[in-house]
Amino acid sequence: MxxxxxxxxxxxxxxxxxxxxxxxxxxxxxxxxxxxxxxxxxPLEYRSYTSMYVKNNNTVTGDAVNLNDLNASKSLVSTYIAVLQDDAVLDEVGNELLKKYPVDKLKGSFSIDNEKKTVGINSIRDCLTMSSVDDTEVLKIVAVTKDPALSADLCNIIADIAPDFLVRVVGAGSVEAIGPAKIYAKPISxxxxxxxxxxxxxxxxxxxxxxxxFDFFDNTVKDTELLNNKYNKPVVGEIHRFTRGKKKKNEKDERKTLLSKDFPFHIVESYKAMRTNLIFSLSTSDKKIFAISSPNPSEGKSTTAANIAITLAQADNKVLLIDADMRKPVQHNIFQTKNKVGFSSVISKMETSSKCIHKNVVKNLDLLPTGPKPPNPSELLASEQTEKLLEELSDKYDYIIIDTPPVNVVTDAMGVSKSVAGIFLILKYGSTTFDEAEQAMKTISLANMNMLGFIMNDIKNKGNGSTYYKSKYSDYGYGEEPKEKSDKENK
Ligand SMILES: Nc1ncnc2c1ncn2[C@@H]1O[C@H](COP(=O)(O)OP(=O)(O)O)[C@@H](O)[C@H]1O
Ligand SMILES: [Mg+2]
Structure with missing residues (x-):
């Protein structure tokens, strides 16, 4: 915790x-x-400044400046600042500005009252900052306007009129500009x-x-822990996304399987881990026939079914893969066999099963492709013939895997519910939503189909190697060892 x-x-x-x-x-x-x-x-803004020295008049005695005098001068600075920011002072500053500058020039930096021909006091105040330098008796006046000369003039005007005002109003002390404000041509803003x-x-x-x-509103399945808590069904496999083989021009549909040369090693490993989990899931059932489906099209049903079939066959099991997705047959492409006759032909009694099954498409793996597309795939799958056929074949194989159409689109997969140990539901990481999973689960439950577990497919790596989604594998107790186990199985 x-x-x-x-x-x-x-x-x-x-x-x-x-x-x-x-x-x-x-x-x-x-x-x-x-x-x-x-x-x-x-707009560009220019700064200029001037400093004034504030003297306390008591020091005119000629003696050295003592501490008391300095303190008095410092508090005088604060008084002066307050006075200089008064409307009367700023009004005077405005008048001086109008004498020196045409109204158009002032407009850029200040608000101008056109009727009364005055400069807005507040706009002048906004351009000014007055403070004592490091708490000394030096008063610094900083002006920022949109014109470098105007900034300097503003400082100088205040420095000019300040002594008169201060002496008249405050009486005590005196003030003197240390030097004129300079024009700084480099803008500060x-x-x-x-x-x-x-x-x-x-x-x-x-x-x-x-x-x-986005993450908050993302309702796609990513978290196996959440999935497990919700349905209390194990996640038997977690298959990461592998890069697809590039389609060559003349090739219709080149698909990667475990058998592809450049198939990533870590994904081979996760298929082996899934094989171990599948075997565990089926161990309590006397039937070793199971269906693979998913809520929606293109979530990896056929790819996963093919790879499960391969990995089971590699562990020395006699395996049959049946392509029961008669609406979108692909297994014959994956294993590059013909599809003139197949599952539909056997069920409609046009051919015998032995004639339609392609033996050893991979060592230990036989394939029964769909056969020609019938008008009523759903009925064919739910027919007695299918039940009989599966019964008959189950004696010949250790495992029979049925690739089916998507559960949320057509109910074909539910037709075989009586003949199989159950169904594994594939969910596509970050694509299948919880609502779609829910709908599929309802369909499965309504059909009395045994739900064996989830397979998370097409997991995308986030960050460096590890994934954002939470894995629940290890909680089943048989999750972490499969690597070792499957290696033993291979020998
Ligand atoms: N784990 C995966 N990583 C990369 N591509 C995948 C993965 N699983 C499936 N695909 C690709 O997604 C496409 C659809 O897969 P498919 O197995 O035909 O889905 P479905 O049978 O559900 O319609 C195929 O091109 C397949 O190669
Ligand atoms: Mg398919």
Missing amino acids: GNENEYSLKSIFQLVIGKWWLILILAIVGAGAAFGFSKYVM PNIPKNTVVGMLAGIMIAVLLIFV
Whole structure:
């Protein structure tokens, strides 16, 4: 239990890392937008400043400045700042500005009252910052406007009129500008590198937020633990996505199986692990016939059925694979056999089973393809002939695997419920939804079909090697050893 938190942190991290491309895209978009906005939209701002020295008049005695005098000067600075920010002072500053600058020039930095021909006091105040330098008796006035000369002039105007106001109002002390404000031609804002970084960080944050929102609304099956808790059925196999073989021009449908040369080793291993689990699941049933299905088309039923058949055959079992998906037959393509006659031919008594079964398509593995497409596949599968055929074949094989159409689309698979030990339901990682799984489970239960377990297929790696989804394998007790076991089986 102790590491549950750690685990969820890890899974959150992997969830985020798994969508690195979204983070990258939004980081670039954010940085680009901030850069463009800073460079082309935001106005340039220029800063200038002047410093004034505040003297306490008591020190005129000629003696050295003592500590008390300094303290008095410091508190005088605060008083002066308050006075200088008063409306009357700023009003005067506005008038001086109007004398020096045409209204059009001032408009860029201040609000102008066109009727009264005055500069808005608050807009002047917004351009100014006054403070004492490091808590000394030096008063610093900083102006930021959209024109470098205007910033300097604003400082100088205040420095000019300040002494008059202060002496008249405060009486005590005196103030003197240390030097005139200079014009600084380099803008202080916008800070393009800083804004770009902020834009990038904002993009990353939005991306992470989106990832969590998407994940919250994601109802696809990813978590085997959740699946197991919900239906109390084991997940007998967890098959990762393998890269597909490239379609060559003249080849209709090239599919990878365990037998393909470049088939990833770790997936071969997970099929072997699944084989062990399947054998366990079937061990309590006297029938060794089972169906493979899934809620929707293209979730990997046929691929998985073929690979299970191969891996069982490799463990020295006599195996028959029946392609019962007469609506979308593929097994004859996978094993490159003909499909002129097959399952449908046997059931409709047009051919004998021995004539239709392709022997040893792989060592120990026989294949019964679909045969020609009948008008009523559903009825054929549920017919007495099918039951008889399976009964008859079950004596000849250790395992019979039936590849079927998707449960949520057609009910064909349910037709064989009486003849089989049960069904394994494939769910496609991050694609099949819980609702679809639920619907399939209902169909299976209504048909009195024995549900043997789930197979999670097409699991995508998130992060470095490990997966975001939680595995429940080890909880069945027979999950972690299969590697060893299957190796023994192979010998
Ligand atoms: N684990 C997997 N990794 C990569 N591709 C897969 C995987 N499982 C199935 N596929 C591919 O998905 C496609 C559909 O698979 P298929 O077995 O025909 O599905 P179904 O029988 O459910 O319609 C095929 O091209 C198959 O190669
Ligand atoms: Mg199929």
